[in-house]
Amino acid sequence: VTCKRLNTTDTVLLRYLVLPCEVGISDLVLSYGVNKLHFSTYRLWLERPLLGKSSLALLGFSLFSMLNKKETEEKMEDIISRADILYDDYMIDALYDYLNERLAIGRNAEILWRLARVVYEKAKSLKAADDQQRMYATAMEYLNEALESGGESSAVHKWYAILLNSCSENSSQEDRLKAALKVREHLDKALELNPNDATSWHILGVWYFTFADLPWYKRQLAKLLYPSLPVTTYQDALECFEKAETISPEFYSQNLLMIGNVYLRLNRPDMAKRYFTKAMQMVVVTADDRKAFLEAEKQLKNLN
Numbered sequence: 167v168t169c170k171r172l173n174t175t176d177t178v179l180l181r182y183l184v185l186p187c188e189v190g191i192s193d194l195v196l197s198y199g200v201n202k203l204h205f206s207t208y209r210l211w212l213e214r215p216l217l218g219k220s221s222l223a224l225l226g227f228s229l230f231s232m233l234n235k236k237e238t239e240e241k242m243e244d245i246i247s248r249a250d251i252l253y254d255d256y257m258i259d260a261l262y263d264y265l266n267e268r269l270a271i272g273r274n275a276e277i278l279w280r281l282a283r284v285v286y287e288k289a290k291s292l293k294a295a296d297d298q299q300r301m302y303a304t305a306m307e308y309l310n311e312a313l314e315s316g317g318e319s320s321a322v323h324k325w326y327a328i329l330l331n332s333c334s335e336n337s338s339q340e341d342r343l344k345a346a347l348k349v350r351e352h353l354d355k356a357l358e359l360n361p362n363d364a365t366s367w368h369i370l371g372v373w374y375f376t377f378a379d380l381p382w383y384k385r386q387l388a389k390l391l392y393p394s395l396p397v398t399t400y401q402d403a404l405e406c407f408e409k410a411e412t413i414s415p416e417f418y419s420q421n422l423l424m425i426g427n428v429y430l431r432l433n434r435p436d437m438a439k440r441y442f443t444k445a446m447q448m449v450v451v452t453a454d455d456r457k458a459f460l461e462a463e464k465q466l467k468n469l470n
Contacts, residue, residue: 242272245268245277246276249261249265258284262281262284265281275313278308278311279309279312279319279321282305282308282312282325283305283325285302286302286305288301289301299333303333305325309322318355320355320360323352323353324365327349327350327356330348330352333345339387343391343395346373349373353366353370353373364410364414365410365417367406367407368418368420371404372424374398374399374402378398378403378431403428404425404428407421407425411425416448419448420445420454422441422442422458423442423458426438426441427465430465438465438469442465442466443462445461
């Protein structure tokens with residue numbers, strides 16, 4: 167039996183990998199660091215009756231499969247890390263291209279929801295509503311695939327709620343109410359899986375605020391169509407927005423803006439001014455930041 171060292175810099179240990187050679191005698195393939203072990207250790211493996219050639223080959227295949235799986239997981243971690251850096255830097259076009267290319271490696275939930283997120287961001291930069299809706303629909307396809315891929319992910323449910331709301335923007339009142347119930351289901355699931363996600367709390371706050379802000383007749387219609395709809399108040403919305411700030415202070419200009427809007431509805435102009443000012447002081451990076459700045463500026467002018 168011939169002992170060989172790998173001509174590679176790989177450091178994975180293949181101590182017990184035994185491969186049959188052409189003449190029926192097994193070669194032991196040893197990695198760096200194991201060649202000093204006594205050959206008798208491996209001889210015991212060769213002499214065990216339960217490990218014939220086929221069994222040894224299967225053992226080798228199994229080990230290679232485990233290594234390939236580990237390598238794939240490591241690649242996936244690198245992809246996700248790189249994608250999150252691009253998103254944090256708001257390099258949306260570069261991120262979109264990057265994730266599309268990586269779909270060939272694996273269409274798992276972690277890549278799919280991130281791709282849905284970047285498609286959503288690209289859609290918000292479009293002016294035509296029809297074009298926006300087409301991109302929202304594309305993002306929803308990625309999220310549906312992510313949900314079907316199995317496993318529970320707070321981020322998948324969170325972004326499903328966001329996109330579902332966006333897709334229903336131009337729908338009838340009844341369809342929007344129906345979508346709102348589904349939005350709430352996914353938000354509740356997202357927060358169940360990750361109660362410390364500031365964005366999910368913000369979206370839930372928007373959900374409460376939207377219903378609390380409806381005219382009286384629309385609230386009555388909503389209650390008539392969907393008796394299960396909970397009674398919502400501005401205080402409910404405020405608690406969600408403040409929870410988001412507690413988790414991640416000043417993480418999102420829109421959250422500061424919404425706190426200002428709630429205080430305005432609660433007839434507390436001094437607190438409203440405080441948060442509108444904070445929203446204006448945030449660095450403008452995204453389209454949402456720009457909208458928050460302009461609305462906060464408008465509200466402050468009205469209050470002054």
